[in-house]
Amino acid sequence: MALVLSSYDQLCQAARDVALVNGATHVLGWDQETYMPPKGITHRSRILAHLSGLAHERLTSKRFQGLLEKAEDEVSVAEEHSVAKANVKLFRWKVDRAVRIPKRLVEQQSAAISLGQAAWAKARGESDFAGFAPHLQKLVEISREMAGRISDGAEPFDVLLDEHERDITANDVEALFNSLRPSLVKIARAAVERSEREAPPMKALLGSCPIAKQQQLNREVAESVGFDFDAGRIDTTTHPFCSGFGPGDVRLTTRYDERDFLSSLFGVLHEAGHGMYEQGLPEEEWGLPSGTAVSLGIHESQSRFWENHVGRSRAFWERWFPRAQSLFPHLKKLTLEQFLLGVNRAEFSFIRVEADEATYDLHIMLRFAIERKLFNGTLKVSEVPDAWNAEFESSFGRTPPDDARGCLQDIHWSMGGFGYFPTYTLGNLNAAQLFKAAVKNAGIKKAVANAEYAPLLKWLQTNVHAAGSVLSPKDLMIAATGKATDTAPYLAHLKKRFVDGV
Amino acid sequence: MALVLSSYDQLCQAARDVALVNGATHVLGWDQETYMPPKGITHRSRILAHLSGLAHERLTSKRFQGLLEKAEDEVSVAEEHSVAKANVKLFRWKVDRAVRIPKRLVEQQSAAISLGQAAWAKARGESDFAGFAPHLQKLVEISREMAGRISDGAEPFDVLLDEHERDITANDVEALFNSLRPSLVKIARAAVERSEREAPPMKALLGSCPIAKQQQLNREVAESVGFDFDAGRIDTTTHPFCSGFGPGDVRLTTRYDERDFLSSLFGVLHEAGHGMYEQGLPEEEWGLPSGTAVSLGIHESQSRFWENHVGRSRAFWERWFPRAQSLFPHLKKLTLEQFLLGVNRAEFSFIRVEADEATYDLHIMLRFAIERKLFNGTLKVSEVPDAWNAEFESSFGRTPPDDARGCLQDIHWSMGGFGYFPTYTLGNLNAAQLFKAAVKNAGIKKAVANAEYAPLLKWLQTNVHAAGSVLSPKDLMIAATGKATDTAPYLAHLKKRFVDGV
Incomplete structure (x- = not known):
């Protein structure tokens, strides 16, 4: 069902460049949990924050948005449930969310997650909630700010849910x-x-x-x-x-x-x-x-x-x-x-x-x-x-x-x-x-x-x-x-x- | 000895953004040798090629070159053997080499290395030079093309040596x-x-x-x-x-x-x-x-x-x-x-x-x-x-x-x-x-x-x-x-x- 459409194809290529960065992020995240030595955490969180920021920057770039608009025109004639139509619709959903989030916030979240995970593992080992609390506070604040920016008056929790499960409140x-x-x-x-x-x-x-x-x-x-x-x-x-x-x-x-x-x-x-x-x-x-x-x-x-x-x-x-x-x-x-x-x-x-x-x-x-x-x-x-x-x-x-x-x-x-x-x-x-x-x-x-x-x-x-x-x-x-x-x-x-x- | 110089500082920041990408590359390269399952090689080589291309693109960008030129002016007054002077000199060496290499060639080399390493491991295990030969051929051609582009009439091997050891032929x-x-x-x-x-x-x-x-x-x-x-x-x-x-x-x-x-x-x-x-x-x-x-x-x-x-x-x-x-x-x-x-x-x-x-x-x-x-x-x-x-x-x-x-x-x-x-x-x-x-x-x-x-x-x-x-x-x-x-x-x-x- 794939359509041969030049802007759509370019859009897919640009999306794949984002996916390659995300693929690297996943390898680094896995390594952080499995094999990374403890002193590696500071630099690892720098790298992960940078890659997250980069992926976000690309997704929200003028070029990506321009390609998306053209691809939307192209697939408007495509049949319902075509692969291209579905992809374009989901790119739109992703971009509409992403453009409302400044890159700074994405990088902040990534760094907070790297540090938060390490703090959580330690706090859990010691059953010490106080050791994790400031990280949780920071992570909640970042997610609440993100939800507030994305939401059109919806409950913040709806926005968070939407990230994981489409069409449910x-x-x-x-x-x-x-x-x-x-x-x-x-x-x-x-x-x-x-x-x-x-x-x-x-x-x-x-x-x-x-x-x-x-x-x-x-x-x-x-x-x-x-x-x-x-x-x-x-x-x-x-x-x-x-x-x-x-x-x-x-x-x-x-x-x-x-x-x-x-x-x-x-x-x-x-x-x-x-x-x-x-x-x-x-x-x-x-x-x-x-x-x-x-x-x-x-x-x-x-x-x-x-x-x-x-x-x-x-x-x-x-x-x-x-x-x-x-x-x-x-x-x-x-x-x-x-x-x-x-x-x-x-x-x-x-x-x-x-x-x-x-x-x-x-x-x-x-x-x-x-x-x-x-x-x-x-x-x-x-x-x-x-x-x-x-x-x-x-x-x-x-x-x-x-x-x-x-x-x-x-x-x-x-x-x-x-x-x-x-x-x-x-x-x-x-x-x-x-x-x-x-x-x-x-x-x-x-x-x-x-x-x-x-x-x-x-x-x-x-x-x-x-x-x-x-x-x-x-x-x-x-x-x-x-x-x-x-x-x-x-x-x-x-x-x-x-x-x-x- | 670090000097506080605005273009130099910006240059260092830009260099560190390249280093973060290279850090990710190193994690992925290590994982490829240690833990990656065999079918992961194709996608891994895509990711590595992309990251190498990105690092190269940044190093050769107009912005990086502009910052380097300004930083060269700034450190011209710095004392001999200062950290800043040494860094700027080495950035110049790196950029002068990098700008002569098209991104395409960097990505080609990265992909050839990923595939070449897997092919080498297999060929070595089976003592089958023929299985590695086409990869070696490709890798030699890429390195020779790179050396030819960088060299000002020097022997190609001198250019390759220079990559690893400064000031020796x-x-x-x-x-x-x-x-x-x-x-x-x-x-x-x-x-x-x-x-x-x-x-x-x-x-x-x-x-x-x-x-x-x-x-x-x-x-x-x-x-x-x-x-x-x-x-x-x-x-x-x-x-x-x-x-x-x-x-x-x-x-x-x-x-x-x-x-x-x-x-x-x-x-x-x-x-x-x-x-x-x-x-x-x-x-x-x-x-x-x-x-x-x-x-x-x-x-x-x-x-x-x-x-x-x-x-x-x-x-x-x-x-x-x-x-x-x-x-x-x-x-x-x-x-x-x-x-x-x-x-x-x-x-x-x-x-x-x-x-x-x-x-x-x-x-x-x-x-x-x-x-x-x-x-x-x-x-x-x-x-x-x-x-x-x-x-x-x-x-x-x-x-x-x-x-x-x-x-x-x-x-x-x-x-x-x-x-x-x-x-x-x-x-x-x-x-x-x-x-x-x-x-x-x-x-x-x-x-x-x-x-x-x-x-x-x-x-x-x-x-x-x-x-x-x-x-x-x-x-x-x-x-x-x-x-x-x-x-x-x-x-x-x-x-x-x-x-x-x-």
């Missing part, structure tokens, strides 16, 4: 969360009670798990679901993430608990879900919206898809439990049934990334409430720990013992990632809906029952990855599943797994 | 090599004969050397000589190298032989010598010539200093041999005397990076002769393997069994590093001369005798590192040792170590 999220919450709370309580009654104690799953053996299993599993190690790798970080540098190079990270192999394994399955999305984007469209993931709510659907719908399923463990037992002999004292109840154990835990599916979204709702107040000005940074603990108490009936297991647990704020968390729940909803749609195909269903995932990945590549950002998240969900994002498949999945069986 | 190198060669050949023969007579067989030093234990020892040794691991790290690559990303971040690499811990250890000492030079550059001068290493001949003096004058000395092993024996028990059957003769064993080997000091420079002379012919047009790329083998036979009396151990062994050509090799012999000469000058100080001499290296490193920091590029290599050697680079200290060192004793 804070009020939409609140309405969605309000509609989900009663059923979720009911399922979560029943799930926790059932786990207390039926599941083996957590410590029954723990035992000696040497890191080298975990890495071996993680690699076997990631390969078996379809992550391409010739185009990616797994490293170790405090906070697991996935970073796509461009075609042929996608980096996953995880972290290891030497008593619990499931922590790193589910981390890898989660990040591999993100990674396979990046690996599945159309290579020839690199650097353009048509070659870029559409939204975080869709991105997160891919990670939760592989982590939960695949990785916590009975069929998956029918294949992998014997292998895990051979690597970690303490598992031999468990039956598959006991192990499955353990893997899907529900409890009210402090840490989001370790939370089970049944309670996960309650963590998200808490973060959404706090972030929205931070940006509405009804909560100060210094009040975050108390607000967090109070919200947690009301949702989970417990208070975090320290800020490391409370408001310091997530990396997102240190990266200026405000308005990001709600996309996790959108991801959960989308994952359930996509999985349900995929296994309607009898061949896929049968392969999945045998823990063979090539046809399932192929379905995602065709129905999700290949579109890049050409379809909006809503249109993509409709095209793939017949319906916009809905709560029913997710609630049915949770009920089936946590209340009725495993 | 191919004829100078040839004269130097001709004057060294007879004494070197004599020492090398005597050393080889003596090793055959007195040193334990090579295999007496070999035994089980688990990589984790090698890494442990390497780290202890690198720390003890003064490499700062809070500002650097060691990773694994096919070809060891050192890359300084800027203040606080210097990366070393080495490779491991599971039978021979000395291979990685001397690699680390060598690269740590480079790394400590980078770590010793004045931080506040980053991005300017005054904060940048002056030449490869001085850089290599630092690596050979720590590798050979420190790392292969009796005093060093009096301290470290017991530690090595505890990690690698097969060494317990050797006396320190036997081990020292083994460490300094001389033989006519095929591989330069594994060559002993006594024969090392013969490897360099061979490469210089071949490179010069390649650039004079008297040797074709396809003729390189035969020419290499013939030269090797004439110097060493043996023929390499394959190209992996012949003309494919070095990474340099795949990086477009022509005119680079002669600086290794300059480094050997400078290292011997600097070491001799340093231990004239009684306190340093005593510390070195006890294998305590802090005063020695301090001397190098003061007399070599702190100057950045403010002094020319020649002036630096005169300031540090009282004399320009000379062959006498090096020949005396070799004779003492390899003929008279250890």
Whole structure:
């Protein structure tokens, strides 16, 4: 469907020059988290700030804007949903936001993120919120200033959301969360009670798990679901993430608990879900919206898809439990049934990334409430720990013992990632809906029952990855599943797994 | 000595913007060698080509040239050897070269290097010169075109040399090599004969050397000589190298032989010598010539200093041999005397990076002769393997069994590093001369005798590192040792170590 149009082609070339700079930024960001020595942080933040400023300068340049205007004329005659039309529309969205932000602010944010991440890692290690607070303050101020400049009178949080998920507002999220919450709370309580009654104690799953053996299993599993190690790798970080540098190079990270192999394994399955999305984007469209993931709510659907719908399923463990037992002999004292109840154990835990599916979204709702107040000005940074603990108490009936297991647990704020968390729940909803749609195909269903995932990945590549950002998240969900994002498949999945069986 | 001059300050700022881009390039280059998955190469070469082109574009911009002209006026009144005067002079040298090179050629070279390095690694692994030949051809053509554009009638090889070592010509190198060669050949023969007579067989030093234990020892040794691991790290690559990303971040690499811990250890000492030079550059001068290493001949003096004058000395092993024996028990059957003769064993080997000091420079002379012919047009790329083998036979009396151990062994050509090799012999000469000058100080001499290296490193920091590029290599050697680079200290060192004793 690509049109041969000279201004459009030039626009794409200019966009790719921006993408090359961003690709460098991603490599440097990954290295900062994985291998950079501590004294490297000052110069690294200088380089990253400079590259961010450069990308912004190019995107907002007279030349880019001029090309965009001409390309808009050119594609006005193109068919609806053409790649060119979608790309031009998304360039316009990007440029309209970018021109309202001075380069100074972009560079400030980049530097604040580099320093903020280092300060967060230290503060988290020491459970010292005061060490992170001035960085958080600075990051909130920068994001609020950006939102204020972009917004046409909209709530600042809407502008932040829009960065991660197109066409959704804070009020939409609140309405969605309000509609989900009663059923979720009911399922979560029943799930926790059932786990207390039926599941083996957590410590029954723990035992000696040497890191080298975990890495071996993680690699076997990631390969078996379809992550391409010739185009990616797994490293170790405090906070697991996935970073796509461009075609042929996608980096996953995880972290290891030497008593619990499931922590790193589910981390890898989660990040591999993100990674396979990046690996599945159309290579020839690199650097353009048509070659870029559409939204975080869709991105997160891919990670939760592989982590939960695949990785916590009975069929998956029918294949992998014997292998895990051979690597970690303490598992031999468990039956598959006991192990499955353990893997899907529900409890009210402090840490989001370790939370089970049944309670996960309650963590998200808490973060959404706090972030929205931070940006509405009804909560100060210094009040975050108390607000967090109070919200947690009301949702989970417990208070975090320290800020490391409370408001310091997530990396997102240190990266200026405000308005990001709600996309996790959108991801959960989308994952359930996509999985349900995929296994309607009898061949896929049968392969999945045998823990063979090539046809399932192929379905995602065709129905999700290949579109890049050409379809909006809503249109993509409709095209793939017949319906916009809905709560029913997710609630049915949770009920089936946590209340009725495993 | 810094002058407050407005155009000069602006020039420095502009130069630092170029340095930030180059810093990103170095991170990406390092990652390409250490961790990048194989399919990442295409996009990586796109990014690197783009960044190289950008740095070149900035250096040759009208703005940069305008600032340079004004800064030249400003510093004309500054005192001789002032930092500002030196920086402006070196910016002029850089710009005068850069403006003669079209951006297209810089980007072409960058892409050819990315692809060339990958092709070289593969060709070396398979000992398949034909797989590398087209890349070498391309890289030679690009460098020859660059040299032709820069040169004012000078021999192309002089232009290439000038990139790495100021104020020296191919004829100078040839004269130097001709004057060294007879004494070197004599020492090398005597050393080889003596090793055959007195040193334990090579295999007496070999035994089980688990990589984790090698890494442990390497780290202890690198720390003890003064490499700062809070500002650097060691990773694994096919070809060891050192890359300084800027203040606080210097990366070393080495490779491991599971039978021979000395291979990685001397690699680390060598690269740590480079790394400590980078770590010793004045931080506040980053991005300017005054904060940048002056030449490869001085850089290599630092690596050979720590590798050979420190790392292969009796005093060093009096301290470290017991530690090595505890990690690698097969060494317990050797006396320190036997081990020292083994460490300094001389033989006519095929591989330069594994060559002993006594024969090392013969490897360099061979490469210089071949490179010069390649650039004079008297040797074709396809003729390189035969020419290499013939030269090797004439110097060493043996023929390499394959190209992996012949003309494919070095990474340099795949990086477009022509005119680079002669600086290794300059480094050997400078290292011997600097070491001799340093231990004239009684306190340093005593510390070195006890294998305590802090005063020695301090001397190098003061007399070599702190100057950045403010002094020319020649002036630096005169300031540090009282004399320009000379062959006498090096020949005396070799004779003492390899003929008279250890």
